[in-house]
Amino acid sequence: MGYAIAQSLVDKLMADGVPDGAGVLQINGSPTDAAAGLIRDGVHRSLEGSVYKTLSEFDTPDWAPPKAQEWTAGQITRFGGDIMGIVAANDGTGGGAIAALKAAGVDPLPPVTGNDATIAALQLIIAGDQYNTISKPSEIVAEAAAKVAKTLLDGGTPEATSTLYDTPSQLFVPAVVTQENIKAEIFDKGIQIPDEVCTGEYAEPCKTMGITQ
Template identity: 65%
Template sequence: MTRVHTQLIGAAALSLALAGITSAHAAPSGTVAFLMPDQASTRYEQHDFPGFKAEMGKLCPDCKVLYQNANADASQQQQQFNSVIAQGAKVIVLDPVDSTAAASLVHMAQSQGIKVIAYDRPVPSTPADYYVSFDNEAIGKSIALSLVEHLKASGVAGSKGGVLEVNGSPTDAAAGLIKKGIHEGLQGSGYKTLSEFDTPEWAPPKAQQWVSGQVTRFGPQIVGVVAANDGTAGGTIAAFKAAGVNPVPPVTGNDATTAGLQLIIAGDQYNTILKPSEIVAGAAAKVAVGFLDGKPVKGETTLFKTPSQLFKPAVITQQNIKAEVVDKGFANAKDLCTGRYADGCKKLGIGG
């Protein structure tokens, strides 16, 4: 396949050097909050927060880090936001449950001299002080193009049917960017979009329920599915299997979760996006320490009138999962090759 953003982030990006942040004098101190949106995706507990905490520990040993997860509840996130302000947070890293509702939080913090770093999901209507993320629009375009290339290489004619599109949460501006990228990737592909769905709260059961209805509606006309993350991909695959569809049409994903990688190994999911959350979390920590230190923090680009740093995504399929994920240490064979996935690992040369 033509590789679209498949070159993994190199050592230079891993260093996460941001101009103007490194300080010759002693590291500052202060309270920094890290507020994540939900627990439906395992990444926040397993990767984002540990990555942020580790980098803060290196850059600012005297800093206090507050962590909260809103469990997909915008009201709860507002309470958590108020709580960390009351606890003296000078910088808040915010991954909003509701990107529109978050505008009032940004206003409130900035009116009190508190810096807000939008994380993963932007706040389109109000400029935060910084935005750090993987390039969400590029993610959507990459997974869609990868699927299209696979369908064409497999000899699937556009006249045979079309694709389903399972998008992320309608309250998540990052999901909107992924959706925009998916539309760009499918445009002019020759494969029509049979139907699409914005999945409330990114919840896999809700994706599964919707896809089940579409399988009944369209049947063999469905030649592929562009799912916006591994959770919705898993729900999609479960819907096809419950309907007795075999083989399952190729399904995309995003986040390179253990479950998503295992589905790729098994041949049930076609692709995912490798975007090690620790990279973005580390970058957010560097920006936060820069703000605490009173240093000017410049973005590499601007998005929604906000200085931004966007990292490039990498598409993962069976073709490169061993070389790019396992061999480079982003996941290990012991975790991936369990139970029914052992045979698939053996075929792909993963593990002993």
Template identity: 65%
Template sequence: MTRVHTQLIGAAALSLALAGITSAYAAPSGTVAFLMPDQASTRYEQHDFPGFKAEMGKLCPDCKVLYQNANADASQQQQQFNSVIAQGAKVIVLDPVDSTAAASLVHMAQSQGIKVIAYDRPVPSTPADYYVSFDNEEIGKSIAQSLVAHLKESGVAGSKGGVLEVNGSPTDAAAGLIKKGIHEGLQGSGYKTLSEYDTPEWAPPKAQQWVSGQITRFGPQIVGVVAANDGTAGGTIAAFKAAGVNPVPPVTGNDATTAGLQLIIAGDQYNTILKPSEIVAGAAAKVAVGFLDGKPVKGETTLFKTPSQLFKPAVITQKNIKAEVVDKGFANAKDLCTGRYADGCKKLGIGG
């Protein structure tokens, strides 16, 4: 073989090697679906999907993102699941309406080589390919412990009464984890649980209706309420106001929605949980792109036999709402300090 031939073969081999390297590091592409459970909470439209879409745009500009919201209808979510598979989704990020019913969806997708990332709410009976969320059990424990500490600091004796517990949807496994955490947070506190309720679909009107009945039943024995999110907290507060109870007993929340933060500013709601959905959405996008790229995706822990990444929640009250929420840009004074909330903002040093 001549020297020229050798050089040509060597050049061709180098070219192929470089092509292989380029191919190995080429940005992935494909279709990813983002399926959310309901519209009762504004977070999915305002935070989760925008955060997911933005991160996908950065990591995989050639990827197609499909978004659907099931509006608390498990049958509709199944139809949407089937639809995104028909549209070629290779990864599905699923926040299930019904965590038990979602098991069959996970099975169906995985049988076709489609990866499923359980989002916010786990699928306990069937391992998804990944689970990403804030630590829901820790959320429940944190809001309950925060309420207990506040009651004790306020000099409210356990012998005076007890608390109501307004849990989330009975079909939501994440609500079950929050509920478990609430029970842990209240255990040994000295405050008994007068009654508790699993709120269908997390619907605030249903929470309000139930709490109204408990106010009639227990009256001044209710020294506080552990509500599992800001929506059920808002329904709870509305029930006390409608009953003419003033002041409203301290009520917990979760999600740091604009409405929830405003109720804290007004002094009607005691706490909430700051869990910027964009953080979880961005993490889900990273995992989705990893799956598209065929890379092994490891979890920081395991939950329900599923590799998982759980973020730590932060409790927000009037004491830290300015420093942790407004000053850090998670919400702005213009949105919070409207109408009747302007005076509360002024007292807390929020805004101009």
């Protein structure tokens, strides 16, 4: 997931003609969360293989959005217009970064990533404030887990399609969601319904994007 969101951002910067050597910020999750470490390593793999440089990096205590916002505000003061993108490990930290950018009057906003496809993040993507998020529907994993359980109950051996940390596993590729595919990945698949997302100020952009009529 970390590689996917960061690579999506790198591809966006390159498509927009952002020059080699431009800088991005990296906002990681909690330093005490093993999953955050895996996401961080994926981000590193993408950014270190890109033409862009990491201006600064932050491990967000408890994944707390206010902490991400506070840190980002300091980096805006420090780097200003040199910040061409922000890789945030989840939607909460990404939302904190966006809040800091808006509070500082940054316009236009640099692309900011996320992860989890929360309603708030989907609304920010629809509004053009957040660049991407990751959709990893629990239904996919739940269905696979149910099949494994049934196979075991029937006396069979579940089929592993890969190995992770010496453990037979099935791995799924999450979808990177941007404005370009949000309708297909989120609404057409029924992961969220327009009535829950396309509210208030987001109603008109949803119509423009064809999510609602």
